[in-house]
Amino acid sequence: xxxxxxxxxxxxxxxxxxxxALAIDKQHTxxxxxxxxxxxxxxxxxxxxxxxxxxxxxxxxxxxxxxLATSEWIGxxxxxxxxxQYLDHFKxxxxxxxxxxxxxxxxxxxxxxxPATLAAKQPATAEAMKRYNAALDDLARSIDNPESPAASSTxxxxxxxxxxxxxxxxxxPATARQLVNQEIRSRYDxxxxxxxxxxxxxxxxxxxxxxRDRRAARLPGGSAVLAQEFVKQLKSIxxxxxxSAIIQDKDGVTVKAGAxxxxxxxxxxxxxxxxxxxxxxxxxxxxxxxxAIKGTNYGWRDQIMLKFKTPVWDSKARMSGEIYxxxxxxxxxxxxALKGGANVVINLSGDNARIMQTFGDxxxxxxxxxxxxxxxxxxxxxYLGYEIRRYSTDPSTGGAYLAFGPGQISKYWRLxxxxxxxxxxxxxxxxxxxPGTLEGALRTGQRAASQVQDLAAGKxxxxxxxxxxxAPSAPKAASGGFFSNLFGGSSDKAPAKVExxxxxxxxxxxxxxxxxxxxxVVEPVKPEPVKAEPAKKxxxxxxxxxxxxAKEPAKKxxxxPAPAKKxxVKKAPxxxxxxxxxxxxx
Numbered sequence: 001x002x003x004x005x006x007x008x009x010x011x012x013x014x015x016x017x018x019x020x021a022l023a024i025d026k027q028h029t030x031x032x033x034x035x036x037x038x039x040x041x042x043x044x045x046x047x048x049x050x051x052x053x054x055x056x057x058x059x060x061x062x063x064x065x066x067x068l069a070t071s072e073w074i075g076x077x078x079x080x081x082x083x084x085q086y087l088d089h090f091k092x093x094x095x096x097x098x099x100x101x102x103x104x105x106x107x108x109x110x111x112x113x114x115p116a117t118l119a120a121k122q123p124a125t126a127e128a129m130k131r132y133n134a135a136l137d138d139l140a141r142s143i144d145n146p147e148s149p150a151a152s153s154t155x156x157x158x159x160x161x162x163x164x165x166x167x168x169x170x171x172x173p174a175t176a177r178q179l180v181n182q183e184i185r186s187r188y189d190x191x192x193x194x195x196x197x198x199x200x201x202x203x204x205x206x207x208x209x210x211x212r213d214r215r216a217a218r219l220p221g222g223s224a225v226l227a228q229e230f231v232k233q234l235k236s237i238x239x240x241x242x243x244s245a246i247i248q249d250k251d252g253v254t255v256k257a258g259a260x261x262x263x264x265x266x267x268x269x270x271x272x273x274x275x276x277x278x279x280x281x282x283x284x285x286x287x288x289x290x291x292a293i294k295g296t297n298y299g300w301r302d303q304i305m306l307k308f309k310t311p312v313w314d315s316k317a318r319m320s321g322e323i324y325x326x327x328x329x330x331x332x333x334x335x336x337a338l339k340g341g342a343n344v345v346i347n348l349s350g351d352n353a354r355i356m357q358t359f360g361d362x363x364x365x366x367x368x369x370x371x372x373x374x375x376x377x378x379x380x381x382x383y384l385g386y387e388i389r390r391y392s393t394d395p396s397t398g399g400a401y402l403a404f405g406p407g408q409i410s411k412y413w414r415l416x417x418x419x420x421x422x423x424x425x426x427x428x429x430x431x432x433x434x435p436g437t438l439e440g441a442l443r444t445g446q447r448a449a450s451q452v453q454d455l456a457a458g459k460x461x462x463x464x465x466x467x468x469x470x471a472p473s474a475p476k477a478a479s480g481g482f483f484s485n486l487f488g489g490s491s492d493k494a495p496a497k498v499e500x501x502x503x504x505x506x507x508x509x510x511x512x513x514x515x516x517x518x519x520x521v522v523e524p525v526k527p528e529p530v531k532a533e534p535a536k537k538x539x540x541x542x543x544x545x546x547x548x549x550a551k552e553p554a555k556k557x558x559x560x561p562a563p564a565k566k567x568x569v570k571k572a573p574x575x576x577x578x579x580x581x582x583x584x585x586x
Contacts, residue, residue, distance in 0.1 A: 027052050028456050029264040031255045033243050033279075036064020037223065037438060038426040039270030040230035041086075041445025042452075046268075047234060049453060054264070055234060056257050058242035058275070058396065063227035064441075065272075065391065065400065072223055073097065073322075073333075075439075076216035079209050082442045083226075087219070090229040094217035102212040106179055107325040107332065110375035112313070128176035135170055139196075140203035147432050149201040150409060158197035159409045166196050178326035185350030186324070186331035188436075189299035189403040193350070198404035205433050215322070223438055245280040246423065253422050266452045270426035270445065274298070274398030285420070292412040296429070298399025299436065300353040300392040304346045304365055307385050311342035312378040327371065341384065344372070349400075353392040361388045401436030402429035417447075418461045424448040 028051045032043040035057030043055045074094060077084040087094065106113045108122070119126040139158075143149050150156040163184060172180060184191050188199065206214075219225065231237065241257040246267060255262045269276060277293040285293075311334075323332040330352060333345035346368055348356055356364055365386040373379040391400040404412070416430040426448035427441060434440035451461065 028266075029053075029252075030266045030268060030452055031056060031253065031262050031264045032268045032270060033246075033255065034064070034268075034270035034275075034427065035059070035062040035237070035239070036270060036427070036441060037066065037227055037230075038064070038428065038441040038445040038448075039268065040227060040234070041442050042268045042270060042424075042426050042449045043234055044230050045446055045449035046452060049449075051452075052236075052264075053234070054236040054238065054262055056241040056243055056255065056262070057237070057239045060239050062231055062237070062239065063224050065397065066223040066227060066438075072219045072221075073215045074217050074219045075209075075214040079213040079216070080439045082446070083439055086226060086229075086442065090226070092219070092225060092229065094219050096217050097215050102215045104183075104211065105323045107323050107327070107375075108175060108179075109327060112323070122175070124173055125175045125179075128172045129179065132167075132170060132172060132176065132180055136200075136203050137207070139200040140207045143201055143204040146201050146204045149197055149204075150413070155197060155200075156410065158200060159195050159407055161196040162192050162406050163194045163196050163199050164191040167191060175326055179324050182324045182326070182331060185299075185352065186347050189297060189399075189405075190350035193297055193403070193405050195404045195406045195409055197409050201409075243279055245282070247282040248422050265422065266455055267423045268426055268448045268452060269423055270448065272298075272397045272427065273402075273429060275396040278396075281423075283421075288411070289415065289420075292415050296408055296412055297403050297405035298397070299401050299403035300350060301400035302348045302353045302356065302364070302392050303389045304348070304368055305387040306344045306346065306365065306369060306372070306383065307341060307387075308343070308379070308382040309341050309384060310378075310382050312376045312382045330368075357390075357393050361386075361390075364388065403436065419451050419455060422455065424451045424455070 030043075030046050030051050030053050032039045032046075032053060032055045035055055039055060039057075040062065043053045047053045074080060074083060074087075086092075103115055105115075106118055108118075108125075113121065115126070118129075143151075143155060145151060150159060167177065167180065181191055184194065184199070188194050188202070238257070241260070243255055243257050245254075245256040246269075247254045247256075252263055252265050253267045255264070255267060269279075271279075273293045273296055313334075323334065325332065330349065331347045333347070334342070348364075348368075356367075359367070365388060369379065369383060369386075391397050414432060416425040416427075417432065419425070426444040428435050428437060428444065430444045430448075431437075431440035434443065455461075
């Protein structure tokens with residue numbers, strides 16, 4: 001009897017050990033929603049850790065908001081460390097950038113200027129640009145920690161001011177103001193829609209990164225080649241699968257895409273906020289998260305690539321790289337074509353994109369070609385065709401990338417940075433340092449994958465609560481007329497509250513026999529004598545798909561008062577928070 005009992009006990013123990021081993025060896029499961037670079041990164045990292053991952057993408061193709069550029073500028077490991085790690089990992093080769101393209105240029109009334117020739121030929125404009133950069137550097141230095149931008153009442157007050165109001169106080173001459181406006185709207189959004197605190201915070205992030213570091217090389221094929229490398233590694237991808245609902249319970253998550261339901265333990269949501277608003281969540285998101293989905297400002301952008309047999313602009317100047325125009329050409333990006341010829345990628349941004357959204361694709365490309373042809377008469381004869389990407393009217397993006405408006409950091413800072421139960425969030429809009437960038441998208445994909453693994457290991461996450469300091473009341477922002485210049489205007493005063501224009505149905509494509517150039521109104525800005533001040537240039541936000549910079553330790557510098565005249569400010573409502581997605585920039 002004793003022997004039988006011992007044998008029975010042994011069998012029970014073996015069974016328990018086997019069950020325990022099976023529990024340990026059970027493969028974890030996850031669903032990643034969104035096939036931009038953030039979602040691809042999260043799926044790749046989880047799969048590399050042994051997870052069973054299914055990626056769902058609403059569109060027929062993957063890569064998200066990667067740009068049109070076919071030979072994209074990228075930064076070095078100081079400017080884009082995570083991007084460079086993946087390029088090395090996948091053995092993707094970049095081409096070193098020529099020295100002459102590693103700083104921005106300017107196209108003023110059809111004449112191309114480098115920073116050096118601008119100083120020689122238009123000293124007043126050059127000095128005004130220096131004064132602007134010095135004032136921006138002061139703003140950047142006032143932020144000790146870019147991950148906590150509203151750390152003092154002075155800084156908190158900057159969130160109640162828009163960038164246009166701040167620029168008005170600098171009283172820049174007309175041409176300098178036009179160039180500054182174009183730079184800001186190309187990298188963020190219209191100055192009148194942009195929080196001064198967000199502008200200062202992003203300038204602080206990039207303060208120690210030179211423009212040359214951010215244009216260190218070209219990536220042949222653009223960021224799409226990196227997306228393709230991720231895709232090659234993933235085992236389960238479902239395109240044309242728009243997600244309509246996510247249902248969480250104590251045992252797992254069910255994701256509904258059309259008539260199909262997918263089940264897993266955890267979900268990574270790597271979609272822009274506008275797309276997230278179309279997904280029914282159970283349990284429902286709280287009021288703060290819903291407010292962020294509906295209210296967070298996105299920078300607007302339409303991207304057009306004009307293709308030419310030859311670089312017709314070489315006869316006047318060797319234009320290349322990033323160029324800001326004071327006339328009807330938006331921000332230009334000049335690049336060689338992969339199969340000969342040359343391309344001009346033109347970003348119509350901010351209210352330029354909002355106004356032009358009613359144009360058909362061909363009408364829009366015609367208007368841009370007309371302006372280019374006015375400066376370079378051989379342009380029309382060398383023209384081969386165009387490609388266009390319209391983020392401004394894409395219902396799933398609602399713009400191009402996150403660009404906090406006045407008062408929005410106070411409400412939504414870091415809101416999407418932490419998981420909610422079994423759902424983690426990724427995408428450029430969830431990155432605190434590099435939102436709106438390729439680097440930010442890759443970083444958040446890595447973070448979301450790590451968070452899901454922590455959740456599986458039993459870790460819980462509480463939303464980050466950032467409580468801005470109390471601040472006495474501030475004066476009302478100056479108001480003015482709606483942005484009235486079609487391309488590159490000089491006056492950006494806006495009403496106290498500006499709502500994004502609704503996206504109408506696309507206009508029919510019309511090929512005009514004799515296209516009429518839309519008028520470009522330039523409102524003069526009252527000049528003032530300009531004093532040369534030594535300034536350390538603060539790089540601004542780079543090209544949509546490639547602008548991130550390496551995180552630098554915060555320098556302890558005495559905080560300088562904001563340029564705007566400060567009077568006590570009304571404390572904005574503060575709610576618990578938890579934040580460059582998609583991928584932009586993904």
